[in-house]
Amino acid sequence: MSDAADLPRTVSAASLRVESSPAWNRLPTVGSLMAAVGLLGSLAIGLGGNAAAQTQLWHSWLVAALFVLTIALGGMFFVLIHHATQAGWSVTVRRIAENAMAAIPFIALLFVPLLFVLSELFPWSRAAEVAHDPLLAHKAALLNTPFFVGRTVVYFLLWSAIAIWFNSLSRRQDDDGDQEITRRMRRASPPALIVFALTVTFASFDWLMSLDAHWYSTIFGVYFFAGCLVGIYAFMSLVAIGQRRAGLLPGVVTTEHVNLLGMLLFGFVAFWAYIGFSQYLLIWYANLPEETGFFAMRLAGSWRPITIGLVLGHFIVPFFFLMPRTIKRNSTALAVGAAWMLLMHALDLHWLVMPILHPEGFTPALVDVTTMIGAVGLFLAAFGRASRRQALVPVRDPRLTESLLFDNI
Amino acid sequence: MADPMNLRSRLAKIPLLRPSLPPGERFGVLAEFSTPTALYNACEKVRDAGFTRWDAHTPFPIHGLDRAMGLRASRIPWIVLVLALGGAVTAISLQGWVAAIAYPLVVSGKPFFSWPAFIPITFELAVLGGALGAVFGMFAFNQLPTLHHPLFNSTRFERASDDGFFISIESWDPKFDATTTSELLQGLGASHVELVAS
Numbered sequence: 001m002s003d004a005a006d007l008p009r010t011v012s013a014a015s016l017r018v019e020s021s022p023a024w025n026r027l028p029t030v031g032s033l034m035a036a037v038g039l040l041g042s043l044a045i046g047l048g049g050n051a052a053a054q055t056q057l058w059h060s061w062l063v064a065a066l067f068v069l070t071i072a073l074g075g076m077f078f079v080l081i082h083h084a085t086q087a088g089w090s091v092t093v094r095r096i097a098e099n100a101m102a103a104i105p106f107i108a109l110l111f112v113p114l115l116f117v118l119s120e121l122f123p124w125s126r127a128a129e130v131a132h133d134p135l136l137a138h139k140a141a142l143l144n145t146p147f148f149v150g151r152t153v154v155y156f157l158l159w160s161a162i163a164i165w166f167n168s169l170s171r172r173q174d175d176d177g178d179q180e181i182t183r184r185m186r187r188a189s190p191p192a193l194i195v196f197a198l199t200v201t202f203a204s205f206d207w208l209m210s211l212d213a214h215w216y217s218t219i220f221g222v223y224f225f226a227g228c229l230v231g232i233y234a235f236m237s238l239v240a241i242g243q244r245r246a247g248l249l250p251g252v253v254t255t256e257h258v259n260l261l262g263m264l265l266f267g268f269v270a271f272w273a274y275i276g277f278s279q280y281l282l283i284w285y286a287n288l289p290e291e292t293g294f295f296a297m298r299l300a301g302s303w304r305p306i307t308i309g310l311v312l313g314h315f316i317v318p319f320f321f322l323m324p325r326t327i328k329r330n331s332t333a334l335a336v337g338a339a340w341m342l343l344m345h346a347l348d349l350h351w352l353v354m355p356i357l358h359p360e361g362f363t364p365a366l367v368d369v370t371t372m373i374g375a376v377g378l379f380l381a382a383f384g385r386a387s388r389r390q391a392l393v394p395v396r397d398p399r400l401t402e403s404l405l406f407d408n409i
Numbered sequence: 410m411a412d413p414m415n416l417r418s419r420l421a422k423i424p425l426l427r428p429s430l431p432p433g434e435r436f437g438v439l440a441e442f443s444t445p446t447a448l449y450n451a452c453e454k455v456r457d458a459g460f461t462r463w464d465a466h467t468p469f470p471i472h473g474l475d476r477a478m479g480l481r482a483s484r485i486p487w488i489v490l491v492l493a494l495g496g497a498v499t500a501i502s503l504q505g506w507v508a509a510i511a512y513p514l515v516v517s518g519k520p521f522f523s524w525p526a527f528i529p530i531t532f533e534l535a536v537l538g539g540a541l542g543a544v545f546g547m548f549a550f551n552q553l554p555t556l557h558h559p560l561f562n563s564t565r566f567e568r569a570s571d572d573g574f575f576i577s578i579e580s581w582d583p584k585f586d587a588t589t590t591s592e593l594l595q596g597l598g599a600s601h602v603e604l605v606a607s
Contacts (some may be wrong), residue, residue, distance in 0.1 A: 015596040031561070277528060284525050287517070323490075 011251055016186030016391040018384075021132045021246040034377025039085045042370040058113075058120045059357045064375035065110040066178070066207065067231075070224070071379065072107055073200055074232025077225075079166055080196060083182075083189040089260060092253050092393045093402035098170055102164040103382035108156040110375055115149050117138065122148075124213050136213055143210055150316025151206060157200045162192050167386070170394055177396035179345040180390045199223055211356045215294045219279045226272040229288075230314075233265035237338040241331045243392065252393055255329055256406050262328030264340060269322065272348075272391040273315035298351065302361035310351055345371065428555050430579075434607045436465075436559035438591050439566060440599035445471050448574035451597040452477040455576060458593065464584035466560075466569040467543040488546040489539045496538025500531040562606050577605070 014020040018027075046057025078097035084088045118125040123136060130136040135142070165378035166185060172182040187250050201221030209220055217223075243249055283291040298307045317340055327333045350368065357363075394400065422540055430436070442448040445467065452465055456479040486518050501524075503591070508514070509521040519526070560566050560577055569575050576599075578590055 230536075277525075281525050281528065325486075407471075 008024045009240045011249075013244075013273070014341070015248055015250055016252070016393055016395060018163065018248065020372075021243070021248050023242060024201060024211045024246055025249065025388065027387065031377045031379070031381025032385055035374050035381055036363045036377075038370050038377055039372075042347070042367050042374055045367050045370065050145050054117075055120050055357065056365050057367050057371070058117050059353055060365060060371040061110070061375075062121060062207070063353050063368065065090025065107065065114070065345070065369035066349050067346050068103065068110070068379035069373065070169060070228040070349070070365055071231040071235050072100050072103045073159070074228035074230075076104070076163060077196060077228065078187045078194075078232055078236070080162075080193045080325045081107055083166075084193060085398055086186060086399075088399040088402035089162065089257065089406040091399050092249070092399045092406075093236060093257050093261065093392075094394060094397075095170075095392055097232065098167050099383050099386035100235060100379075101159075101380050102167055102386035104156065104163045105160045106382040107375075108160065109288050110378065111152060111156070115152065117257065118148065119144060122210055123191045124210060128260060137215055145233055145316050148206060148210075149204065155203045158195055158199055162195065167191075170397075171390045172396065174390050174395050179398045182398055197225075200228070208311075208352050211353060212294065213379075214290055216291055217279055217283070217294070219282075223272075223275045223279060226268060226275045227348055228343055229268040233268055234338040234341040234345070237261045237265055240340075241338075244331065248394055248403060254406075255317050255331075256408050257403075258331060258334065259328045259408055260324070260406075262322060262334045262337070265341060266319070266322040266328070269318050269341065273311075273319070276315075279333070287369075297355045297359055298363075300359075301383055303351075306351055310344070310347060313340075320343070320346060352400055422558070425449055427557075428455040428552050430559070430607070431581045433580055433607050435580045435587070436605045437577055437582075437585065438587065438594065439563050439578045439603050440578075440591075440594035440597075441565055441568075441601040442574040442576070442598065442599050445574055447508065448576065449474060449477050451576055451594070454597050455578065457594075458584065460578055460582050460584055462489045462579040462585075464577050466573075466575040466577065468568075468570055468572060468574075480533070483550075485543060485546045485550065486502070492542030493535045493539035496534035496536075497531050499538075500534035501527055504530060523574075523581060534549050544571070559605055559607050563603060573598070581607075 075097035123129045128358045169181050204221050204224035504527040513521045594602050
């Protein structure tokens with residue numbers, strides 16, 4: 001009830017800190033171990049093998065790096081849009097998103113090795129291919145190594161700057177309770193959202209579309225963005241449920257907050273399908289060779305069941321599974337749905353990257369798994385490290401009370 | 410210009426626009442509370458006392474009042490689901506029948522049953538069906554439009570759209586008794602309790 005009668009709610013200060021849960025407190029250690037084993041193991045497998053194994057390694061590495069990057073970028077969008085719209089309900093879960101975007105500078109490390117093996121990934125970086133391909137030559141002004149590397153550096157600098165600026169202000173408010181900080185973050189978030197929209201769109205053009213530089217799709221940036229949001233809402237649901245199970249934030253993150261995260265996950269499952277189908281419909285209707293290649297490749301051979309499986313597993317099944325209110329208010333059911341959506345999001349990225357390497361059909365590889373373990377480990381280590389730096393909720397945010405009292409009518 | 414009160418009372422004589430209530434000379438008891446908190450706490454007590462035919466009236470939504478009143482989950486989502494699926498099925502079958510059976514035409518070299526082309530209409534009809542189901546389902550469950558209600562016999566009740574918080578318990582509730590129910594509401598902190606004629 002939204003009345004002062006329910007206050008004050010007594011919560012021990014310890015339950016607001018990750019240190020009071022041994023399992024969550026170990027996350028940086030566990031994540032670092034996963035990262036070390038996964039990434040070093042992948043390098044050993046890939047670089048120890050033949051040329052095909054190396055190419056496979058860097059494609060798998062790209063999928064894994066993009067998987068964690070999309071979740072972190074989704075976290076950034078969550079923080080920015082909730083400041084821009086002065087959202088009140090989300091204050092108690094905002095730190096999950098803040099801690100996710102705090103991983104961006106670490107995720108940048110995953111992209112560093114890729115910058116040295118661009119020719120393994122991108123046809124436009126192979127001089128011999130460009131020489132025989134008028135279209136690649138035409139696009140060389142955009143798709144050339146120095147400009148590409150420069151753009152990637154700029155994306156990560158901008159994303160890191162936004163993440164660090166917002167996180168440090170949010171942390172400072174925990175200490176001094178200065179309400180002006182909330183206004184500063186609100187004023188900064190609309191321009192930051194514009195920067196976010198442009199950089200995320202161009203990053204998706206650079207790192208995914210230019211894998212097949214002959215393909216055109218103007219909606220692709222939005223499709224990539226939809227994946228970011230599915231990723232972050234699934235991740236936030238899982239973390240919120242997991243932290244509650246571990247006894248953290250009792251009465252602070254409530255069923256109401258988890259329910260709303262589930263609603264957002266449900267909504268963006270539908271959004272992903274809407275954008276994905278919009279892209280498909282126009283390409284199917286116009287039937288132009290330079291556009292249809294993307295789907296022709298993914299509807300041939302054993303990619304066809306993967307494509308259909310993605311429609312079912314990334315949209316139809318979770319759409320009906322997540323629809324009932326009772327599912328979203330049942331933490332076990334929602335956790336299952338969220339974990340499934342993260343799996344599907346990884347498959348979505350695999351489906352975007354791998355048909356270019358394996359046009360003959362779906363070819364899972366060991367390095368797909370090891371790079372994923374490594375990248376997720378690195379992300380969780382960075383997330384866990386950020387979680388330990390301050391309380392798990394912005395304890396002096398002026399809208400914290402509103403968030404504590406939040407109730408889905 | 411017609412006198413609005415007169416218009417209302419004339420419209421109220423149309424049987425369809427009156428709430429369907431059992432016969433009886435007394436509608437029930439109306440209790441006024443001065444704050445949302447008092448109303449909220451009173452609702453919990455009325456709920457726990459086992460009343461079934463009663464309602465709360467507030468000028469603005471009060472979070473959690475549905476729980477305090479012990480209301481069951483709304484059945485509207487089911488109506489929305491059925492009508493949304495009905496809209497989708499209608500759209501797919503109409504377009505499919507027209508394009509593939511009734512008047513097959515080759516359009517830009519596509520198959521007759523080109524389902525991707527049907528999806529936008531299917532989506533829109535599903536949304537339309539769901540939206541109409543939500544609005545008219547709500548109307549049906551709330552017995553709207555209702556232009557007259559026995560509660561309007563109380564002049565105090567006008568404040569339910571201004572600054573008054575009310576509980577009404579209907580006389581056909583099995584637990585209703587004019588004296589004890591009024592005393593119960595008085596005991597729950599009502600600032601004013603009155604019997605309302607039917």
